[in-house]
Amino acid sequence: MTETACDALLAWEARCKSLGLLMTAPRRAILIAMLEFGTAHDAVTLLQAAREHHAATSLGTVYRLLRELEQLGLVQAHAPAHGRCHWRLHDSHSTTPEPAPGNVRIMVKQVQHFLRELEKLGFAEAQPAVYSSVAVPRLANHSPVDPTVDLLQSIAERLGYRLA
Known part of the structure; x- marks a missing residue:
């Protein structure tokens, strides 16, 4: 493995670890295979290269x-119309990964960041998180006509905030 490839592998391992992925020997081998190919390949081809x-x-x-x-x-x-799904790594020069559509972890982090920003502006305050299946009561000063505010209040309370 070249020095550049080794640096790229270390960078990818660091990205994975920073996002909570455990780097095992098989996972490292798969990353190496993906880096060596540089283009999209199916899982079987990646398996053969990783082995x-x-x-x-x-x-x-x-x-x-x-x-x-x-x-x-x-x-x-x-995913081609007829054939195996092919995967490729995102640009390794990018420092932050592009969020995948529908990624719940990333969306929760974005909502939590939004709520912290609202707290800084005085529109929300942190409170102990309450996780229950009980419906969240409506804010007294908002009409039931505004379901967006009710939904935002519900999300905020689930994440430990109360909108002001």
Whole structure:
């Protein structure tokens, strides 16, 4: 492996670790294979290449890692009309991953950041998080005609905030 490829691998491992992924030998081998290819490939091709770096890598590990990386916005999946899905790493020069559409973890972080910003502006205040299946009561000074405010209040309370 070249010095540049080694640096790229270290950078990708750091990105994965910063997002909570455990880097095992099979996962590292899959990342190496993806970096070596540089273009989109299917899981079986990635498995064959990864096994050159870690023989015990399994197809299940390849699919699990690809799914996790896709959820974190680190890979793109391309599903042709007839054939296997192909994955490729996002541009390794980018410092922040592009969020995958529908990624719940990223959306929750964005909402939490939004609520912290509202708190700084005096429109919300942090409070102990209450997780229950009980419906959240409406704000007294908002009419039931405004469902957006009710929804935002519900989300805020689930994340430990109260809108002012």
